[in-house]
Amino acid sequence: xxxxxxxxxxxxxxxxxxxxxxxxxxxxxxxxxxxxxxxxxxxxxxxxxxxxxxxxxxxxxxxxxxxxxxxxxxxxxxxxxxxxxxxxxxxxxxxxxxxxxxxxxxxxxxxxxxxxxxxxxxxxxxxxxxxxxxxxxxxxxxxxxxxxxxxxxxxxxxxxxxxxxxxxxxxxxxxxxxxxxxxxxxxxxxxxxxxxxxxxxxxxxxxxxxxxxxxxxxxxxxxxxxxxxxxxxxxxxxxxxxxxxxxxxxxxxxxxxxxxxxxxxxxxxxxxxxxxxxxxxxxxxxxxxxxxxxxxxxxxxxxxxxxxxxxxxx
Amino acid sequence: xxxxxxxxxxxxxxxxxxxxxxxxxxxxxxxxxxxxxxxxxxxxxxxxxxxxxxxxxxxxxxxxxxxxxxxxxxxxxxxxxxxxxxxxxxxxxxxxxxxxxxxxxxxxxxxxxxxxxxxxxxxxxxxxxxxxxxxxxxxxxxxxxxxxxxxxxxxxxxxxxxxx
Numbered sequence: 001x002x003x004x005x006x007x008x009x010x011x012x013x014x015x016x017x018x019x020x021x022x023x024x025x026x027x028x029x030x031x032x033x034x035x036x037x038x039x040x041x042x043x044x045x046x047x048x049x050x051x052x053x054x055x056x057x058x059x060x061x062x063x064x065x066x067x068x069x070x071x072x073x074x075x076x077x078x079x080x081x082x083x084x085x086x087x088x089x090x091x092x093x094x095x096x097x098x099x100x101x102x103x104x105x106x107x108x109x110x111x112x113x114x115x116x117x118x119x120x121x122x123x124x125x126x127x128x129x130x131x132x133x134x135x136x137x138x139x140x141x142x143x144x145x146x147x148x149x150x151x152x153x154x155x156x157x158x159x160x161x162x163x164x165x166x167x168x169x170x171x172x173x174x175x176x177x178x179x180x181x182x183x184x185x186x187x188x189x190x191x192x193x194x195x196x197x198x199x200x201x202x203x204x205x206x207x208x209x210x211x212x213x214x215x216x217x218x219x220x221x222x223x224x225x226x227x228x229x230x231x232x233x234x235x236x237x238x239x240x241x242x243x244x245x246x247x248x249x250x251x252x253x254x255x256x257x258x259x260x261x262x263x264x265x266x267x268x269x270x271x272x273x274x275x276x277x278x279x280x281x282x283x284x285x286x287x288x289x290x291x292x293x294x295x296x297x298x299x300x301x302x303x304x305x306x307x308x309x310x311x312x313x314x
Numbered sequence: 315x316x317x318x319x320x321x322x323x324x325x326x327x328x329x330x331x332x333x334x335x336x337x338x339x340x341x342x343x344x345x346x347x348x349x350x351x352x353x354x355x356x357x358x359x360x361x362x363x364x365x366x367x368x369x370x371x372x373x374x375x376x377x378x379x380x381x382x383x384x385x386x387x388x389x390x391x392x393x394x395x396x397x398x399x400x401x402x403x404x405x406x407x408x409x410x411x412x413x414x415x416x417x418x419x420x421x422x423x424x425x426x427x428x429x430x431x432x433x434x435x436x437x438x439x440x441x442x443x444x445x446x447x448x449x450x451x452x453x454x455x456x457x458x459x460x461x462x463x464x465x466x467x468x469x470x471x472x473x474x475x476x477x478x
Contacts (some may be wrong), residue, residue: 007444007469027364031470032470033469076379081376084457091463094465165430251422
């Protein structure tokens with residue numbers, strides 16, 4: 001695993017992409033002062049910008065549920081989660097802006113004017129409190145698995161250092177998710193029905209969060225330059241193995257008619273989902289998901305409503 | 315857990331302390347809450363052949379969402395101590411937590427592993443990544459109530475600062 005050791009003084013340069021690739025393959029970490037290839041800079045930037053946008057949009061959604069959270073303790077949890085997500089976005093925008101591709105304001109304006117992307121799960125509406133439980137239990141876990149895989153071998157130093165804290169905090173959110181699920185799953189029949197309905201809405205978006213299968217070989221620059229350490233389908237498969245039995249254990253049904261358990265000759269079993277329809281994911285990436293327009297408008301309104309604060313502080 | 319033999323209260327107390335020290339902070343999975351200065355008191359009382367361990371903890375911030383989780387983890391760890399029949403975990407209203415309560419072990423772990431530092435007595439900040447003093451405050455609010463955000467101009471990394 002790449003370490004979080006201090007960067008060397010002064011920037012480094014590589015003669016060509018092959019030499020840069022050898023540096024990456026040998027476990028090298030890229031630092032801001034390095035003369036990194038432009039392709040790498042663009043890919044890392046786009047990835048961090050997407051992550052930052054997702055934290056911000058996620059935080060704004062969680063904030064909406066603070067008044068609706070049942071009980072003072074869960075309000076406290078949602079308040080803290082909101083601060084966490086917005087704080088993560090803040091740190092990530094700092095790292096992204098420093099890469100010199102777009103300024104922080106440009107990134108925010110692109111997001112609020114619908115020109116940027118953010119995680120598919122934030123393009124859907126949470127209808128009931130049970131949706132928040134499903135998000136905390138299922139979606140946060142999927143995001144955690146995917147972020148942990150980025151952290152594991154990430155080659156961009158400042159991003160990896162921020163991810164260390166983000167992953168630790170998302171792990172903490174997952175415990176809240178488990179606690180919330182336990183409460184609703186062991187509750188009344190009405191609560192059970194509520195959660196089942198939420199699961200029907202959130203299962204596929206959670207499974208799709210990992211993204212479509214990675215291109216074959218080393219065609220994916222994110223894998224080649226070790227921004228991501230694992231292929232999308234590998235992470236998704238591991239996630240399905242963990243969450244299908246957990247949800248079955250609480251008596252819930254996975255909304256997938258083709259879901260099956262297969263055992264090979266050695267007795268090793270695995271859960272296989274039905275074929276994934278990627279159209280909903282693609283729609284969210286065009287900001288054309290069921291709740292995309294409202295979410296982006298709400299975020300944009302926040303930005304314009306708080307302009308006076310930025311002016312006062314300038 | 316009921317013990318068949320009566321253990322020396324001092325030894326029970328030491329075992330309770332060791333058990334509390336195994337509990338990590340939920341947001342720093344490898345840093346002990348004892349090193350973070352959350353443990354204030356341990357009282358071991360024996361009454362009518364039942365031993366009660368009462369653990370007094372100090373929150374870094376009131377309203378911290380991790381409190382009930384930490385209390386549950388402490389409860390669980392101390393219940394496993396031989397010679398303890400009953401565990402009571404209290405969050406104390408005082409003394410107020412400050413970064414002075416942290417041990418150097420915690421300070422080093424936060425700095426080396428999490429890029430989180432303490433403010434020096436002179437108000438300055440030292441970058442945990444490159445060691446430069448060229449670290450400027452950015453915003454009072456960070457991802458958690460107990461941290462603010464700064465930026466190292468030398469190595470161009472965000473730095474978080476423990477607040478108290």
